[in-house]
Amino acid sequence: MSAAALLGQEIFKDIRLSGSGRVSCATCHDPDLGHASPFDTPVALGGVNLDLPGLRLPPAIRYLRYNGAFSLAADGSARGGFFWDGRVNSLSEQAGGPLLNDHEMANASVNDVVQKIVTAPYAAKFKEVFGEDIFSNAAVAFDRVRQALARYQQEDIDFASFSSKFDAVNAGRAAFTAQELRGLAWFSRADKGNCAACHPSTRPDNAPAALFTDFSYDSLGVPRNNAIVRNTDAAFFDMGLCGPVRTNLSARTELCGAFKVPSLRNVALRKRFFHNGQFDNLRQAVRFYVTRDTQAQLWFPQDPLGNVDVYNDLPSLLRGNVNVTEAPYNRTRGQTAALNDSEIDDLVAFLGTLTDGFFAP
Numbered sequence: 001m002s003a004a005a006l007l008g009q010e011i012f013k014d015i016r017l018s019g020s021g022r023v024s025c026a027t028c029h030d031p032d033l034g035h036a037s038p039f040d041t042p043v044a045l046g047g048v049n050l051d052l053p054g055l056r057l058p059p060a061i062r063y064l065r066y067n068g069a070f071s072l073a074a075d076g077s078a079r080g081g082f083f084w085d086g087r088v089n090s091l092s093e094q095a096g097g098p099l100l101n102d103h104e105m106a107n108a109s110v111n112d113v114v115q116k117i118v119t120a121p122y123a124a125k126f127k128e129v130f131g132e133d134i135f136s137n138a139a140v141a142f143d144r145v146r147q148a149l150a151r152y153q154q155e156d157i158d159f160a161s162f163s164s165k166f167d168a169v170n171a172g173r174a175a176f177t178a179q180e181l182r183g184l185a186w187f188s189r190a191d192k193g194n195c196a197a198c199h200p201s202t203r204p205d206n207a208p209a210a211l212f213t214d215f216s217y218d219s220l221g222v223p224r225n226n227a228i229v230r231n232t233d234a235a236f237f238d239m240g241l242c243g244p245v246r247t248n249l250s251a252r253t254e255l256c257g258a259f260k261v262p263s264l265r266n267v268a269l270r271k272r273f274f275h276n277g278q279f280d281n282l283r284q285a286v287r288f289y290v291t292r293d294t295q296a297q298l299w300f301p302q303d304p305l306g307n308v309d310v311y312n313d314l315p316s317l318l319r320g321n322v323n324v325t326e327a328p329y330n331r332t333r334g335q336t337a338a339l340n341d342s343e344i345d346d347l348v349a350f351l352g353t354l355t356d357g358f359f360a361p
């Protein structure tokens with residue numbers, strides 16, 4: 001790693017760089033869990049007293065070095081960008097967010113962060129890398145903090161080790177079990193899981209192996225999570241691309257409900273799933289996909305007359321944005337699901353082969 005990346009590594013795990021003195025980047029993006037959230041709850045607590053709940057699940061942050069800036073094509077399809085709603089364009093831009101977000105690391109100001117670096121054990125190294133007088137301008141020093149964090153995520157092998165069983169199989173160093181192989185078929189087949197349509201299992205041009213995301217956006221109709229405090233306000237909806245967190249696409253109501261496709265590498269290590277952390281186990285997340293419409297009552301609230309309030313995490317007028325045309329969610333109530341129970345088991349077994357650390361890279 002470069003000297004800047006090594007500094008980024010120290011900054012990434014430095015709990016002093018928070019208003020509470022107890023939270024670092026690694027607190028919410030745990031290196032032992034594929035840099036995903038270690039919390040059993042859907043959202044993390046942050047703030048000066050560690051009592052302010054966030055709005056979204058802290059995502060797994062591996063393999064993002066292959067992601068690019070946000071773009072919106074003429075046909076309305078979005079790609080790239082960072083955060084669940086793609087509102088920033090690079091890892092360095094992203095890194096400034098949590099340090100100052102009052103629900104996360106909650107430092108009072110740019111200057112506050114820089115003063116903590118001045119007294120950090122790695123302060124001398126910081127000057128060596130970024131210049132003797134780097135601390136004389138807080139804005140520039142803060143920018144270097146963000147750069148160092150980005151360099152760390154771009155250079156450290158752990159953030160993109162491609163060391164899963166899936167990779168070993170592709171390199172001829174291991175073999176799938178019969179069940180995993182069936183799972184891969186269900187994952188890829190357009191008439192079955194069709195997962196690869198958004199989570200490609202083939203190598204893109206810019207990476208050494210498959211990323212299991214194309215960094216595109218889609219509206220899946222994930223059920224509303226009532227455990228999220230902001231959702232106690234019935235009029236509040238987190239709608240991803242169209243806001244309210246992201247602010248520059250609020251007029252594009254056709255984008256409401258769309259969130260970024262996460263990589264499925266290391267997905268078996270995750271404790272929570274989807275942008276609102278609605279599900280707490282992988283099998284349930286997969287089952288949601290295939291039974292969302294065939295057995296909607298399993299997932300959405302039902303009134304005494306049997307009416308199911310489908311896609312209840314979007315205002316009624318925007319529920320038409322939810323993707324109902326692509327497999328596996330191109331079915332209607334009572335139809336057979338795209339995958340049966342044992343096929344779901346196969347698929348989950350396959351997803352288990354995407355965990356890094358199967359072999360030493």
Ligand code: HEC
Pocket residue numbers: 012023024025026027028029044045046054055056057058059060061064081082083084085091094095098099103104105149245
């Ligand atoms: C209190 C928990 C918390 C802390 C601390 C935290 N994050 Fe995050 N992180 C989140 C949440 C929540 C999101 C998603 C927010 C959103 O989409 O609006 C996120 C998103 C990200 C993303 C974007 C992922 C993607 O797919 O685009 C990156 C990268 C990231 N964080 C890196 C960091 C770095 C670097 C630090 C330290 C400077 C950090 N995080 C500190 C909770 C946290």
Ligand code: HEC
Pocket residue numbers: 060187193194195196197198199216217218219220222259260261262263264267270272273274275276282285286289290323326327328347
């Ligand atoms: C049309 C695109 C599309 C298809 C097809 C698709 N996904 Fe996804 N997937 C997404 C998007 C978008 C998200 C994030 C949605 C959100 O959080 O609201 C996601 C999220 C997930 C997550 C949660 C990961 C995390 O870190 O929270 C899992 C697990 C998942 N998908 C598995 C699958 C499986 C298994 C299939 C096939 C049965 C599949 N996906 C098919 C677009 C797709």
